[in-house]
Amino acid sequence: MPIRHSGGAALAVLALLPAVPAVAQESCAVPPAAAPIPADTGSLTIPAILDAVRAASPDIRAAALETVAQRHEAAQAGLWENPVLSVEAENFGADALGSAGPLRGYDAAETTVSIGQTFRIGGQRRLDRRAAAARAAVAAADRDLVLRTVEREAVSLAYELAAAREAASLFEEAAGLAEDLEGAVRARVEAGESPRAALDRAVAARADAEAAAEEALGTAEALAFALATLWGRTAPVEVDLPSFWNEAQLPPIERLTARLTDHPQRRIADATAEARAAEHRAARAEAYPDVTASVGVRRFEADGTEALVAGLSVPLPLFDRNQGNRRAGRARAAGSAYEAEIAARRLVARAGQAVALAERAERRRRTLVEEALPAAEAAAEAARIGYREGKFDLTTALDAQTRLVETRRAALTAALAARQGQADVLSLASLPPFSPTYCQEANR
Numbered sequence: 001m002p003i004r005h006s007g008g009a010a011l012a013v014l015a016l017l018p019a020v021p022a023v024a025q026e027s028c029a030v031p032p033a034a035a036p037i038p039a040d041t042g043s044l045t046i047p048a049i050l051d052a053v054r055a056a057s058p059d060i061r062a063a064a065l066e067t068v069a070q071r072h073e074a075a076q077a078g079l080w081e082n083p084v085l086s087v088e089a090e091n092f093g094a095d096a097l098g099s100a101g102p103l104r105g106y107d108a109a110e111t112t113v114s115i116g117q118t119f120r121i122g123g124q125r126r127l128d129r130r131a132a133a134a135r136a137a138v139a140a141a142d143r144d145l146v147l148r149t150v151e152r153e154a155v156s157l158a159y160e161l162a163a164a165r166e167a168a169s170l171f172e173e174a175a176g177l178a179e180d181l182e183g184a185v186r187a188r189v190e191a192g193e194s195p196r197a198a199l200d201r202a203v204a205a206r207a208d209a210e211a212a213a214e215e216a217l218g219t220a221e222a223l224a225f226a227l228a229t230l231w232g233r234t235a236p237v238e239v240d241l242p243s244f245w246n247e248a249q250l251p252p253i254e255r256l257t258a259r260l261t262d263h264p265q266r267r268i269a270d271a272t273a274e275a276r277a278a279e280h281r282a283a284r285a286e287a288y289p290d291v292t293a294s295v296g297v298r299r300f301e302a303d304g305t306e307a308l309v310a311g312l313s314v315p316l317p318l319f320d321r322n323q324g325n326r327r328a329g330r331a332r333a334a335g336s337a338y339e340a341e342i343a344a345r346r347l348v349a350r351a352g353q354a355v356a357l358a359e360r361a362e363r364r365r366r367t368l369v370e371e372a373l374p375a376a377e378a379a380a381e382a383a384r385i386g387y388r389e390g391k392f393d394l395t396t397a398l399d400a401q402t403r404l405v406e407t408r409r410a411a412l413t414a415a416l417a418a419r420q421g422q423a424d425v426l427s428l429a430s431l432p433p434f435s436p437t438y439c440q441e442a443n444r
Contacts, residue, residue: 043240046158046433049227053154054435056231060150063143064438070139074132078125084116086296112309114296122288131282134275141271144437145264150230151434152427156420157227162241163416164220170412171213174405177380178206181397184388198394205398209405244415245369248362248422251429253355259429260347262436269336269343276336280329286322289315351428358421365418368411376400376407 044052054060090110185202188194224236260266294311383400386392430436 043238044158045240046155049154049158049237049239050151050433050435052231052233053150054147057150058232060143060147060438063139063146067136067139067143067438070132070136074129074136077132078129080125081118081120084118084294086112086114086116086294088112088114109301110298111301112296112298114294114309114311116292116294116311118290118292120285120288120290122285124282124285124288124290127278127282127285131275131278134271134278137271138268138275140438141264141267145268147435147438148264148427148430152423154227154230155423155427155433157223157230158239158241159416159419159423161220161223161227161237162239163244163412164216164223166244167409167412168213168216168220170408171209171216171405174401174408175206175209175213177384177401177404178202178209181384181387181401182206184384185394193390194394201394201398205401212405244412244419245365247366248358248418250355250358250362250422250425251431253352256351256355256425256429257348259431260344260351262430263347263428266344266347269340273333273336273340276329276333280326280333283322283325283329286325287317289317347428351425354421354424354428358418358425361414361417361421365411365414368407368414372407373411376404380404 088111090112182199182202182205185194185199189196189199221236224238227239228235228237292313294309294313296309297306298309299306380400380403383392383397387394387397426432427434
């Protein structure tokens with residue numbers, strides 16, 4: 001029943017509204033307003049290439065912006081529902097309906113102004129905010145995985161580009177040696193000591209080496225453009241890397257395994273499990289019905305007095321208790337927890353595999369560079385000298401030269417594999433030149 005009092009009761013209604021909570025934001029989640037494209041400078045080192053990728057890669061920026069969007073959604077999930085303002089007038093205008101009596105006009109009307117607020121029982125708002133924050137953590141881990149993936153691609157392309165340039169240089173050197181042998185064959189043919197067919201074979205060997213050098217240069221040019229597109233550069237790039245023939249250094253396996261807990265894939269699995277668990281808790285809380293409370297002021301025009309009015313409404317959970325969503329959330333939470341455990345084991349296995357492959361590639365590189373290559377160079381030089389002196393036939397000289405080219409190509413392939421294996425291990429361990437997280441890179 002309304003409690004009458006003299007005016008001013010409406011001011012008390014506003015004091016009943018809940019305060020709006022604040023949700024913390026990850027400051028480094030917001031990328032710069034504009035991504036600068038590095039200037040077209042000279043040869044780039046690996047750190048310079050990675051700096052350019054981090055600054056302007058569209059894939060990295062898109063993932064970072066998705067993280068920002070997820071955090072805004074987490075902030076939205078933590079907000080109270082808007083209050084509802086209601087205005088209701090009763091007992092007026094009877095004459096407009098053709099009725100007579102004391103309710104004619106607005107003199108005896110009753111006007112009610114009230115504000116209603118819905119309250120989510122069972123911590124629903126808090127649990128929704130936690131679930132949204134967990135999903136934002138998944139997006140942040142995915143952003144770091146994109147960062148790591150793009151960085152790894154950039155390093156891989158840089159190594160392939162350097163290897164293609166090195167291959168072109170090796171084939172150009174082989175073409176020079178073949179040209180020297182061609183000159184020796186030409187002299188013997190002109191002296192009548194060798195048939196014309198011998199010169200044709202020497203010309204073919206020299207042309208084959210020159211064609212291989214051109215092919216390597218074409219591959220290098222394509223890789224230079226592919227590397228540039230990672231950060232939006234229109235001109236091809238050149239790389240300035242340490243020699244491929246140096247030993248690839250690997251971190252100890254114990255250090256690598258210890259750092260796997262911070263790998264983005266591990267964080268994605270853990271954050272996904274947490275998000276599914278949070279969503280399950282939120283689904284259980286949804287079984288509690290929302291309560292709507294209202295408070296207002298009613299004015300009686302007949303005597304000019306006012307009175308407070310209050311109301312409470314609760315839906316009856318007779319049919320829908322969110323049981324389907326609760327069961328689905330429980331199943332998804334169990335599945336994500338299992339996936340998180342498997343993801344951790346897979347990373348450990350992947351680390352062991354990466355180290356084994358890198359070590360095997362390094363052993364192959366060392367054997368080829370330190371043993372096979374010097375022997376092949378000595379054999380080719382001896383065959384060329386022996387051919388000029390008439391000790392060996394052309395077939396022996398060409399075979400030795402072909403073997404030298406094949407050994408150099410194999411050594412270069414092994415050196416590239418060793419470098420790529422080293423990069424795989426460093427990327428897994430979040431060791432330089434790779435960035436551990438986007439936030440750390442953004443705060444440099």
